[in-house]
Amino acid sequence: MSDKKLALVTGASRGIGFAIAERLIADGYRVVGTATSEAGAESLQTKLREHGDEHSALVLNISDSEQTEAALKALLSEYGTPFVVVNNAGITRDNLFLRLNEDDWNAVVNTNLTGVFRVCKALAKAMLKQKAGSIVNISSIIGTTGNGGQANYAAAKAGLEGFSRSLAQEIASRNITVNCVAPGFIQTDMTDVLPETQKEAILASIPGKRFGHVDDIAGAVAFLASEDARYITGQTIHVNGGMNMG
Template identity: 50%
Template sequence: MTTTTTPRTVVITGGNRGIGYAIAEEFVAQGHRVAVTSRSGSGGPEGALTVKGDVNDTESIDAAFDAVEKELGPVEVVVANAGVTRDTLLLRMTESDFTEVIDTNLTGAFRVVKRASKGMLKARFGRVVLISSVVGLYGSPGQINYSSSKAALVGFARSLTRELGGRGITANVVAPGFIETDMTAELPEAQQSEYKKNIPAARYGTAAEVAKAVAWLASDDAAYISGAVIPVDGGLGMGH
């Protein structure tokens, strides 16, 4: 099966490292016009435009989109990937531990998608992909803030689908499981084996595998898919 690809202008938030970087690489490889945002305004793969953008700041996001539109044209695909963690058990979690994670992971996605949707409505075409997590539906001790923010993205995508689905705009969620990143590499060997025992695929995923799913949702082939949650987790979250 060949994927039909029309070159699009794509923005990926937090595309300077990890999963966001791999998503940007995949879109570049498929011949799209790609921009990534990072708080520093640097990073991002070769072939992508990197602009300064902080998802916690509406004016910063507006300026980032202005810069991308000037350089690459109207934004047709947006991937809300930027996220943070502040892991700790509920009784130790401060209110700022909770609100900081919600503001970046959920309200940050709102700021980005709201800005992107203006151009999409005008063009009557758009692809919104929100990067969630297996823990959004599966749950995880010590991650009440993070899993809440990631679960909320599902309701976001489904409400957006009902609002804008008739205008050629789709909104979907990709929920990665345990992915090989700098963060998982730092886990002790014993802990890594313990996690792998729960994954039917018996291995961690790669950032490239997440990127392929995201790029497919943005492709012409996925035009009739909206409000879906696509797990990329080796079977870890089945039924959740």
């Protein structure tokens, strides 16, 4: 087994998650990324191993309690205890509140909030025994500002930040930090399909006058995972070009 520190990145098959995985590899970590399907995990593993055979991928569906517990038990057995855990996996089910049904509410909260609880719960004892580590949870500007049509997503991300602060207080004495990174509008395949008028309206609200890049988020995560951030815990770093300040 490699002597490099292990980093787990959930939802790593594309976009922000994959950029985080690549940045942590560049910073010297042995990375295990996750995807929700066998095909997705195989594709991700092929991409990660372009950087070295010590990197890998596994199937993880954080919306499923039993599958999450089994997958992370296997992770601990095969790869060891992660030093860095990045909870990036998440979903959206957008709709105006009056049209938002309970299934879509529950799906988003179950994945984006309870799913992170499941991952942390499955790894907590091993990390506490290790007495070192960093948990970085990917939140969103929407958790702070809210957004029409995203009541479920906003609630889950706001809850994620509260959960992170509480967990940070409980495990700080074991030299484990817990922080959030809250992206603003980041250029991904989701923003690429927005109508030009909508893109212009969003850009008008960003003092930086550009969408963020996935590497902007990866850089913030890498900092929080580094020794330079060992005295930072229970915080949310906003990466949004000045769209929200406070």
